[in-house]
Amino acid sequence: MNKTRKNDVHPVARADAGELTITGLVSYRLQLVGNLMSRSAAMHYRRRFDVSLWEWRTIALLGARPDQTLNELAKVVDLDKGLASRVISALAERGLVQRRADEQDARAVRLSLSPAGGKLYKQLIKAAAARNDAFLKALTPEEWAVLDRALVKLEQVGRASIEEEKQLAASEGPPKSPSK
Structure with a gap:
């Protein structure tokens, strides 16, 4: 692969x-x-x-x-x-x-x-x-099987990304204004 x-x-x-x-x-x-x-x-x-x-x-x-x-x-x-x-x-x-x-x-x-x-x-x-x-x-049955597996993986990554962002936001505090 x-x-x-x-x-x-x-x-x-x-x-x-x-x-x-x-x-x-x-x-x-x-x-x-x-x-x-x-x-x-x-x-x-x-x-x-x-x-x-x-x-x-x-x-x-x-x-x-x-x-x-x-x-x-x-x-x-x-x-x-x-x-x-x-x-x-x-x-x-x-x-x-x-x-x-x-x-x-x-x-x-x-x-x-x-x-x-x-x-x-x-x-x-x-x-x-x-x-x-x-x-x-x-979709063919094979295409659906691949898509289904991909969606499961992407959902897992998405949920992990949300948790990571929550942790980062809690540790970093509010965002700082961009410099001019």
């Missing part, structure tokens, strides 16, 4: 063998593809089910893992608690999510799908599976 050294730039990240550009960054490419997939999903779920992308994700997570707190849900979705609260409130007003007090923590609220939310969840998951199949048809 041809591996690059740690300080080498991967040949794919070069633009016409010149200097690295933003479009050659793996994070840019992944974000672009993710945004395209998310935007098309948002349009699809709004048109077919009258739910926003965040509502769809919330319903999907509560359908897969019922009885979560708002904090747990916000963490899994990687969503600001304030925005997660607004999404939950909108879904509750529509009768799709139920809230109940947490027996162990009086400040916490447990969330689950209502019967109507459960019915919508089944429809959404069926639509999501069809969309997923359409994306997977663009």
Whole structure:
């Protein structure tokens, strides 16, 4: 296997063998593809089910893992608690999510799908599976296996990078203003 050294730039990240550009960054490419997939999903779920992308994700997570707190849900979705609260409130007003007090923590609220939310969840998951199949048809099984392994590795590196940045920020203090 041809591996690059740690300080080498991967040949794919070069633009016409010149200097690295933003479009050659793996994070840019992944974000672009993710945004395209998310935007098309948002349009699809709004048109077919009258739910926003965040509502769809919330319903999907509560359908897969019922009885979560708002904090747990916000963490899994990687969503600001304030925005997660607004999404939950909108879904509750529509009768799709139920809230109940947490027996162990009086400040916490447990969330689950209502019967109507459960019915919508089944429809959404069926639509999501069809969309997923359409994306997977663009790849051979071998290409998907390689991509899946690569995504696992990139997720691990991303999480480690976040932890490293947190540690560096804590040890270095606030950033200094650039010199003029």
